[in-house]
Amino acid sequence: MSRSLKKGPFIEHRLLAKISKLSANDKTVVKTWARDASITPEMVGFTFGVHNGKVHTPVTVIENMVGHKLGEFSPTRKFVRHSGKLAKEATKK
Numbered sequence: 001m002s003r004s005l006k007k008g009p010f011i012e013h014r015l016l017a018k019i020s021k022l023s024a025n026d027k028t029v030v031k032t033w034a035r036d037a038s039i040t041p042e043m044v045g046f047t048f049g050v051h052n053g054k055v056h057t058p059v060t061v062i063e064n065m066v067g068h069k070l071g072e073f074s075p076t077r078k079f080v081r082h083s084g085k086l087a088k089e090a091t092k093k
Contacts, residue, residue, distance in 0.1 A: 010036060015048075016040070019042060029058055031051070031056050035050060039069070040066065
């Protein structure tokens with residue numbers, strides 16, 4: 001569900017402060033737990049370590065990600081294959 005238009009997008013101000021201290025060519029990973037922070041155009045080109053509950057997943061922000069949330073690119077659940085005859089055949093290949 002999207003946020004109300006009158007409120008505007010949620011932007012983590014601490015992230016913007018950390019980004020402003022970095023140069024454009026800096027490849028430092030900025031760690032964050034703010035999965036609900038919206039991606040702004042200022043974040044394009046930087047790499048964020050988004051916490052998924054266990055580890056910080058590196059997410060490199062590109063132009064197409066603007067407007068989305070950081071948590072959308074760091075999955076919290078790991079898919080475990082289903083068992084059965086078809087799964088065994090697929091792993092043999």
